[in-house]
Amino acid sequence: MSVAYDPNNIFGKILxxxxxxxxxxxxxxxxxxxxxxxxxxGHVLVIPKEDAxxxxxxxxxxxxxxxxxxxxxxxxxxxxxxxxxxxxxQFNESAGGQVIYHLHFHLLPRWExxxxxxxxxxxxxxxxxxxxxxxxxxxxxxxx
Numbered sequence: 001m002s003v004a005y006d007p008n009n010i011f012g013k014i015l016x017x018x019x020x021x022x023x024x025x026x027x028x029x030x031x032x033x034x035x036x037x038x039x040x041x042g043h044v045l046v047i048p049k050e051d052a053x054x055x056x057x058x059x060x061x062x063x064x065x066x067x068x069x070x071x072x073x074x075x076x077x078x079x080x081x082x083x084x085x086x087x088x089x090q091f092n093e094s095a096g097g098q099v100i101y102h103l104h105f106h107l108l109p110r111w112e113x114x115x116x117x118x119x120x121x122x123x124x125x126x127x128x129x130x131x132x133x134x135x136x137x138x139x140x141x142x143x144x
Contacts, residue, residue, distance in 0.1 A: 003093075003101075005053045011102035015049060022132035024076070025139055029062065030069040032107075034128040039116040040108040042081045042131055046070045052103040054092040068144045070105050073135075080131075080138035083109035087116070 006012075013019040015031060024044055025032035035043040048066045052058035058066070074086050089106035091097035108116065 003053060005051045005057070006101060007051060009100055009102045011045075011047050011100055011104060012051070015047070022128045024132050024135040025069065025073050025142075027069070027142060029065045032069070032073045034123075034132050035106065036123055036128065037120055038108075038123050038128075039106075039119060040087075040110060040114075042077050042083070042109040042135065044073055044077060044107045044135065045104045046073055046107060047102060047104040053101050054098060054103050055090060056092060058103050065144070066103075066105075069142070070107065072142050072144070073139070074107050076135050076139040077107055077109045080134045081109040084112050085110040 010019060014021045014033065022034040023031065024034065025046075028049065030046055030048055032044050032046045035045050046066070046069055048058060048062050050058060050062045052062065055063070070088070074088070077083060078086060087106075087108040087110050089108070090104070091099075
């Protein structure tokens with residue numbers, strides 16, 4: 001099933017600067033931002049700058065470059081939050097759990113014995129800003 005990409009999705013608007021976000025990483029390929037409804041402390045979204053609805057229609061070259069940025073941000077998260085592990089989520093189409101139709105990867109720092117929060121609770125904006133600052137401070141230069 002192929003559905004056209006709609007550039008008016010929230011991530012398209014964030015990429016164009018129409019909606020504010022707490023950025024933790026950005027280059028010519030990707031943008032990483034704090035999730036405003038985090039399921040764990042430090043929950044980050046990594047999105048490509050290419051207009052791609054999901055994993056099934058992104059160009060292979062962008063996907064290859066994007067996953068390197070996902071790993072780069074994951075290393076910063078692990079360091080910034082002293083995480084015991086990381087969870088990576090990526091959803092495709094509504095049947096697969098996708099809600100925003102712009103490809104994105106969820107990175108969630110995890111700790112032994114700490115469950116994920118239920119979805120749907122907005123985070124405190126000040127706390128997101130502080131966490132974004134921690135992640136940026138832990139991010140080494142990208143050497144992709």
